[in-house]
Ligand SMILES: Cc1ncc(C[n+]2csc(CCOP(=O)(O)OP(=O)(O)O)c2C)c(N)n1
Ligand code: SF4
Ligand code: SF4
Ligand code: SF4
């Protein structure tokens with residue numbers, strides 16, 4: 001990576017843009033991601049939001065943010081960003097507002113909005129080369145509505161619409177949609193995956209992306225203790241496990257060119273990650289589903305076998 | 310019979326004493342002489358008892374921790390309400406709890422623990438039958454005026470959620486041992502709630518008004534310098 | 545298109561031109577100096593966005609034209625841009641309006657003023673291209689102001705008036721200007737095209753409220769989960785919309801001064817001594833006026849009442865014009881399936897409490913999917929209303945007008961379809 005301000009955690013700026021007191025669950029990974037991401041972005045930001053858990057950060061008359069926020073609709077936050085970006089550009093160009101009034105336009109949505117109902121809107125915005133950031137906080141299901149399956153739910157996970165039963169022992173039997181690749185296929189200037197456990201990696205990526213004009217998209221693993229059935233205190237630990245098992249690769253793509261920014265020296269078995277979450281409990285109890293676990297392990301191994309070290 | 314918003318409650322159950330004084334909740338509104346207030350608290354909390362309401366204190370969080378190991382309060386408060394009102398019997402309560410939890414996909418052992426919890430909560434209070442309480446009309450009906458630009462749902466006071474004091478959510482309280490702490494700042498980085506700050510020497514300070522007690526900080530601390538302690542009375 | 549044209553007779557401040565309805569509303573957007581035009585094509589709206597994109601590309605208009613990927617995105621971008629402080633123009637029609645429907649309520653709730661031209665087209669299924677008003681009336685309760693144009697001149701003028709009313713700080717609500725597909729959008733008529741400086745005088749610069757700026761952060765569109773607070777904001781929208789009645793009158797007075805054309809929320813045609821009044825809106829009102837003038841010659845004491853401003857609903861005007869009349873026929877070019885027309889109950893409600901309310905208020909449905917309305921159908925409907933009045937009887941459901949030639953045509957087409 002090129003020259004960076006961020007060498008260690010000590011370099012993380014102290015300024016907070018998000019104050020405490022939101023109604024999000026204790027230990028919410030998405031909240032931590034947004035807090036850290038905002039520090040990396042700096043000030044002068046307007047967030048454009050689609051319906052999801054993080055929508056409840058700001059409910060009248062309260063907002064935790066010191067920056068602007070615009071809740072639009074579930075399916076069209078990127079189009080909302082388009083309107084704001086275009087309006088600011090026009091008003092500055094026509095001299096109706098001062099250039100110092102300019103803002104970074106940042107879409108923040110869940111995985112359901114990003115991978116399902118809002119995918120068309122995202123594709124349009126990337127195609128038009130909209131100058132914006134997109135932060136997807138991926139908790140791998142429709143969290144806000146009670147953790148139903150989204151197309152981002154991993155295979156083998158139980159959700160409230162993919163309950164494991166004797167007819168469906170895997171729970172969710174569909175694969176997780178590869179949003180990174182979908183985004184990358186548009187060849188935007190910058191796409192990256194991030195994890196709240198790997199903070200320096202996250203900061204360097206945001207730092208790098210700030211050099212590009214056009215779409216800059218971030219897919220953030222966002223542990224959800226409530227939906228995943230995990231210890232609230234272990235959100236960061238789980239995110240780290242996802243990286244160390246190789247389930248959540250940390251990578252970036254600059255104009256489509258992929259680089260892995262962290263390669264786990266010795267990948268831990270996926271079982272370590274699966275067994276501590278209730279959404280995967282059916283793979284272990286009442287009898288261990290060795291086949292399903294081996295299949296998940298195989299998919300991870302196959303992924304990494306194609307990664308050039 | 311009232312449905313939805315209860316204007317004149319006979320029984321009010323409050324899960325946390327902090328809610329007693331929350332201006333957006335106002336749980337005591339509409340209570341009249343003789344009605345019953347149940348507060349989940351180990352200690353008595355002073356209440357301006359102008360209406361001579363009957364107040365009962367029990368720490369059902371403690372019971373929840375004992376049986377389930379977590380501060381799950383739905384089964385507990387439901388059980389207390391069943392018993393206090395005397396309207397719902399123990400068997401109906403047990404059936405409902407197991408049905409609800411089965412729908413959530415909980416394992417049988419965990420459901421059983423919740424049932425034990427509900428049972429103990431049920432027996433922790435006595436029924437108080439109430440009838441013929443006198444109600445006073447509480448509210449005037451007014452006309453809404455046009456308020457111009459103030460009638461637009463824009464929010465201009467930024468970063469004001471701190472007013473909400475989510476510290477009341479906390480069951481376990483993180484305590485930093487300054488002797489073990491090396492001021493590495495890791496807890497500060499990982500607190501999802503922005504409620505750890507660092508002093509000039511880099512030592513962490515926790516804002517207990519807001520800390521939800523998730524203990525991410527405790528798990529992440531490399532020195533194991535953050536201990537969890539059961540929250541007593543939050544005020 | 546060239547800017548040449550005849551100087552109009554009366555005023556100095558306009559030019560005579562032959563324009564289609566699409567061209568006229570495009571001109572209105574240009575003269576309003578709109579900043580932003582998000583677009584997505586749908587017949588019969590396409591000519592509007594084609595013209596505007598060309599003007600922008602030639603540098604004749606200092607605006608950004610942004611073709612997006614759907615009407616849902618179109619309306620989202622339009623709303624957030626207006627909330628950020630840009631003057632926004634857009635246009636859609638039928639399926640497009642419904643595809644973006646969710647956002648109509650959102651834009652109105654954001655209190656973001658903009659102008660949306662709806663080129664009326666009946667809704668699928670069955671799919672068609674011809675007009676009726678089920679599309680625009682689906683947006684009736686959204687909080688948008690509704691302006692309905694009868695002719696090409698009105699289409700242009702109402703867009704200018706709509707900006708002035710929508711952006712007024714006593715109102716701050718978005719507006720729909722409806723023009724009927726084909727009947728207005730592709731019909732060329734003589735139009736007085738206002739001159740730029742006159743429009744500049746009439747239409748002050750848009751001053752957004754709480755726009756998104758670096759120096760003054762704001763949270764917009766956020767959930768209101770406290771029930772009385774939600775009610776409060778909805779009541780405020782309603783009162784703001786009601787304010788638009790007097791703001792419209794004020795603006796119309798200014799407009800008349802500048803452009804010598806007078807617009808009220810409603811229009812009366814041959815109503816002075818009328819016993820029977822036909823209520824209509826939009827372009828088919830011209831056919832209604834023609835029918836009224838012919839029926840007058842036949843001895844019917846009939847007039848026509850046209851609704852130009854439908855939201856806010858001009859209750860006082862309705863009362864003033866229709867009280868004391870013997871019969872009122874409301875011609876709804878739409879259908880609420882299982883009930884009847886959408887506008888008729890609104891007229892009836894406005895008149896209900898009057899001692900001198902009409903003896904008969906007859907709901908009439910006609911013109912769905914662009915079906916024409918003939919003189920015979922007008923005559924039939926008027927005579928049904930008058931017969932009911934003289935019998936003291938009440939209408940038996942809405943009158944569903946249809947002609948014999950149409951019935952024969954339908955029969956022959958059904959035969960082809962069934963192979964029989
Ligand atoms: C058009 C529309 N459909 C459905 C919903 C209901 N809805 C609100 S939030 C939500 C879940 C969002 O899931 P995701 O995007 O993954 O975010 P999360 O809540 O998991 O953070 C859904 C389905 C909606 N608000 N709008
Ligand atoms: S449900 Fe999950 S994602 Fe949603 S607020 Fe709770 S922890 Fe966060
Ligand atoms: S993580 Fe532990 S050692 Fe580091 S600053 Fe926090 S309490 Fe001290
Ligand atoms: S317990 Fe959770 S909320 Fe409280 S200080 Fe630690 S990390 Fe922050």
Ligand SMILES: [Mg+2]
Nearest residue numbers: 110111141143
């Ligand atoms: Mg999600």
